[in-house]
Amino acid sequence: MNPRMLTVARDAQGLTQKELGEACGIAQSNISKAENGTKELTADEARRIADRLGVTVDLLSWPDDVHGFGSASFFHRKQQSLSQKTLRQIQAQVNFLRMRVQRLSQGIEVDVAMTIPHLDPDGIGGPEEAAKRLRAAWRIPIGPVGNVVNAIECAGGVIVRHDFKTHRINAISVWHPGSPALFVVNATLTPEQQRFVLAHELGHMVMHEGEPPRDDAEREADRFAEEFLMPAAEVASDLRSIDLKRAAVLKPYWKVSMQSLIIRAEHLGIITQARCRSLHAYMNKLGYLSAEPFPVPREDPTVLNDIVQVHLDDHDYTPDELAKVLGMKRTQFMDEFTTRKNRLLRAVN
Numbered sequence: 001m002n003p004r005m006l007t008v009a010r011d012a013q014g015l016t017q018k019e020l021g022e023a024c025g026i027a028q029s030n031i032s033k034a035e036n037g038t039k040e041l042t043a044d045e046a047r048r049i050a051d052r053l054g055v056t057v058d059l060l061s062w063p064d065d066v067h068g069f070g071s072a073s074f075f076h077r078k079q080q081s082l083s084q085k086t087l088r089q090i091q092a093q094v095n096f097l098r099m100r101v102q103r104l105s106q107g108i109e110v111d112v113a114m115t116i117p118h119l120d121p122d123g124i125g126g127p128e129e130a131a132k133r134l135r136a137a138w139r140i141p142i143g144p145v146g147n148v149v150n151a152i153e154c155a156g157g158v159i160v161r162h163d164f165k166t167h168r169i170n171a172i173s174v175w176h177p178g179s180p181a182l183f184v185v186n187a188t189l190t191p192e193q194q195r196f197v198l199a200h201e202l203g204h205m206v207m208h209e210g211e212p213p214r215d216d217a218e219r220e221a222d223r224f225a226e227e228f229l230m231p232a233a234e235v236a237s238d239l240r241s242i243d244l245k246r247a248a249v250l251k252p253y254w255k256v257s258m259q260s261l262i263i264r265a266e267h268l269g270i271i272t273q274a275r276c277r278s279l280h281a282y283m284n285k286l287g288y289l290s291a292e293p294f295p296v297p298r299e300d301p302t303v304l305n306d307i308v309q310v311h312l313d314d315h316d317y318t319p320d321e322l323a324k325v326l327g328m329k330r331t332q333f334m335d336e337f338t339t340r341k342n343r344l345l346r347a348v349n
Contacts, residue, residue: 001060003037009053011092024048059327064099100326102179104307114155121207127220131227144254148195149299159301161187173201191298192257199225230264239265255296308337
């Protein structure tokens, strides 16, 4: 058994050692010693713990590395008000997603025409230039990005919508050697929020992946996202004399929130900071900050579901067998991994 994997499985369920021990009829001291690597669980204890944690006994022996929020390859929107317990739970859940995506990707070839490059913002003139170069590399035409999810997936990224059980974390992205670039976005985001958050995380991937953490990384990712979704040279004329009515008209075209359009106008010097604050206050009065009108169509990821379908159709796995590969119970596998008709993938012989 891998002691670290036992800890991650417990954290993923949001349980303390004491709570897990009480649920399984095992002394907390035995669980503590097992997680510290000083005592082996019996086969019966391992089975009871795995059943309570919703995983297979085999998963508790996986040798995978575990990555935390502080690592250079694990970015997240920092929220100081979240408890350590909640952060540990989310960190564990994302680690398991990464491990499962890595296992599912084995023996699969994704037909992608693009890649996610690394661009040093300091060496090329800033986040805005990085966004311009990525748009050019991905051959995105003038105007709004048609489908952010599709663009990322066509470059080899895997996107998962996940309920973090909190609105304080919008997304987490991680790119570990041997795994696809993984973007985990909060399932509660509105369609327009999801587009901006994915562009923000893409900025991290492009500019910060593999680099030491930077104090201004979050702001740089926001600047990247603004230029990627609303290029200054193209959006500036649309933002002249912007008000809420104008923002509502522009929203379905640019596929970003009204608030993002107003903030973009302020950042480009088209409106003053005072005007931006005034419009922001008016939106708040109307309730638009919590629920904007005129939502844009949601962009749904498909690649992960397609990968699962390849294993089921081409590799002749049964749902039970594939669930076992992923260290999951069958019911959990069926709930979390669905199938779609779109097929961008093929089996590798």
